[in-house]
Amino acid sequence: MARADEAVDVIIRGGTIHDGSTGKPVIGDVAIRGDRIVAVGRPGRYTAARIIDAKGMIVAPGFIDPHTHADSFLRSPDAVVRVNAAWLHQGVTTVMIGVDGYGTPDVAADSGKLAGSGIGTNIVPFVGFGPVRQRVLGQDARAPSAAELGAMQALVAKGMCEGAVGLSTGLFYAPQSFATTDEVVAVAREAAIRGGLYDTHQRDESSYSIGLLGSVDEAIAIGRRAGMPVHFAHLKALGVDVHGQAGAVIAAIDAARRAGVDVTADQYPWLASGSSLDASLLPRWAVDGGGAALLKRLDDPATLARIRAEMQDNLRRRGGPGALLLIAEGFPWSGKTLAAVADEWKLDSRDAALRIIRQGIAAPGAKVGGTAVASFNMAQADVDLLMQQPWMVTASDGSDGHPRMFATFPEKYARYVRDRKVIGLPTFIRQSTGRTADIYKLDRRGYLRPGYFADVLVFDPAAYAPRADYVRPRELSVGVRQLFVNGALALDDGRATGVAAGRALLRPRPPGCAGP
Numbered sequence: 028m029a030r031a032d033e034a035v036d037v038i039i040r041g042g043t044i045h046d047g048s049t050g051k052p053v054i055g056d057v058a059i060r061g062d063r064i065v066a067v068g069r070p071g072r073y074t075a076a077r078i079i080d081a082k083g084m085i086v087a088p089g090f091i092d093p094h095t096h097a098d099s100f101l102r103s104p105d106a107v108v109r110v111n112a113a114w115l116h117q118g119v120t121t122v123m124i125g126v127d128g129y130g131t132p133d134v135a136a137d138s139g140k141l142a143g144s145g146i147g148t149n150i151v152p153f154v155g156f157g158p159v160r161q162r163v164l165g166q167d168a169r170a171p172s173a174a175e176l177g178a179m180q181a182l183v184a185k186g187m188c189e190g191a192v193g194l195s196t197g198l199f200y201a202p203q204s205f206a207t208t209d210e211v212v213a214v215a216r217e218a219a220i221r222g223g224l225y226d227t228h229q230r231d232e233s234s235y236s237i238g239l240l241g242s243v244d245e246a247i248a249i250g251r252r253a254g255m256p257v258h259f260a261h262l263k264a265l266g267v268d269v270h271g272q273a274g275a276v277i278a279a280i281d282a283a284r285r286a287g288v289d290v291t292a293d294q295y296p297w298l299a300s301g302s303s304l305d306a307s308l309l310p311r312w313a314v315d316g317g318g319a320a321l322l323k324r325l326d327d328p329a330t331l332a333r334i335r336a337e338m339q340d341n342l343r344r345r346g347g348p349g350a351l352l353l354i355a356e357g358f359p360w361s362g363k364t365l366a367a368v369a370d371e372w373k374l375d376s377r378d379a380a381l382r383i384i385r386q387g388i389a390a391p392g393a394k395v396g397g398t399a400v401a402s403f404n405m406a407q408a409d410v411d412l413l414m415q416q417p418w419m420v421t422a423s424d425g426s427d428g429h430p431r432m433f434a435t436f437p438e439k440y441a442r443y444v445r446d447r448k449v450i451g452l453p454t455f456i457r458q459s460t461g462r463t464a465d466i467y468k469l470d471r472r473g474y475l476r477p478g479y480f481a482d483v484l485v486f487d488p489a490a491y492a493p494r495a496d497y498v499r500p501r502e503l504s505v506g507v508r509q510l511f512v513n514g515a516l517a518l519d520d521g522r523a524t525g526v527a528a529g530r531a532l533l534r535p536r537p538p539g540c541a542g543p
């Protein structure tokens with residue numbers, strides 16, 4: 028007698044299944060019941076209320092974005108914004124937050140609040156070195172005392188015990204930049220002994236302080252000495268001084284891996300980084316104290332001369348005024364390069380930049396600068412070479428004023444897989460799913476396997492594409508047909524359903540944590 032068909036909630040039928048592993052894609056079904064995947068591959072005896080015809084579609088695990096600044100969406104008072112549409116429309120179901128050293132040590136309270144408010148994507152939090160150091164040392168540019176170091180270590184331990192995936196640092200940014208390597212090692216060890224990884228916006232991606240290669244060596248040394256995996260956030264060779272150094276960076280990472288340090292990296296597929304006009308050109312000391320203090324310095328001829336001299340070097344490092352695209356909605360210079368604006372105004376490019384910065388300060392409610400820039404400072408050959416490494420995964424670094432927030436994954440697919448064939452489709456999917464889940468040891472995520480959580484993406488390989496660009500960075504991407512987050516449909520027929528099914532993916536309590 029025939030067995031009765033098993034009832035599930037959804038069957039995704041006849042798609043080309045990339046399961047997140049290195050295995051070959053297969054044509055078949057994915058069955059979902061509740062928040063879990065029930066079956067993958069050969070059609071089984073299932074009945075379902077919803078059957079999705081995925082013929083010709085790619086079926087993959089929901090993408091994982093390990094470096095995001097999604098907070099402005101996730102923490103919005105508006106429930107519609109909290110679904111995190113910029114990421115959903117790329118097929119992303121999980122985002123890491125608290126990166127660059129900015130994550131709070133109050134991981135349980137913060138993640139609980141976020142998940143409880145109804146968010147569209149899963150979140151994975153880091154405890155960040157920035158708030159840790161700031162709570163103990165404020166903005167001080169000095170070494171901690173033994174007691175202060177102990178207080179910092181306790182905060183990192185707290186974050187890890189509450190479920191953080193690891194310690195993030197942004198040693199490029201003050202006050203984190205004031206920490207020596209030894210201090211970072213001592214603090215990172217608290218994450219290491221609790222199973223965390225070291226995730227870093229490294230001290231120098233260019234030629235600002237210790238140089239790109241010196242900085243790569245420092246991060247690897249921190250991982251080796253603290254006894255933990257090292258992950259480089261948005262790995263790149265930034266600026267003309269270090270163009271062509273991708274090969275040397277790769278050699279250093281490969282050597283460390285052979286020596287037993289688990290080193291990995293993520294990367295966004297854009298030649299421009301995102302910054303603000305003031306941060307990319309002005310020396311740090313010039314903006315100390317904020318906008319009013321800066322204006323005072325600009326009004327002093329001797330100080331202005333010093334600022335202009337340092338601006339010249341920063342301009343050179345970033346490839347000149349033609350490599351800086353200004354983005355400031357509503358302002359006449361938006362969408363033009365600094366070189367073009369300087370030309371129009373018949374000014375030296377530094378003086379044109381200062382005029383824009385002055386107007387930014389004068390605008391009501393504006394922060395210093397006010398104008399964002401897309402800084403074209405990466406060489407295509409470096410980006411390509413880094414992308415082809417087996418330890419590389421995809422990340423957006425998504426932040427306001429740069430198309431990477433809305434379009435990183437489809438941009439990588441369209442430009443690097445389909446058009447330029449730098450990597451193949453299976454590699455692109457693996458770099459956006461299973462490989463990333465492995466690096467962060469995510470529990471039952473990143474693969475299409477029975478029993479795993481049903482974060483599932485169905486996209487049309489002919490239509491999946493970015494719509495955002497540098498001038499219009501906030502356009503939603505297209506081509507995702509369906510997106511399931513924990514078994515719930517977040518996108519259907521390419522449209523957001525408004526369902527907010529994201530969860531906080533917290534690590535189970537590691538050993539060495541006090542309390543219940």
Ligand SMILES: [Zn+2]
Nearest residue numbers: 127228260261
């Ligand atoms: Zn960063």
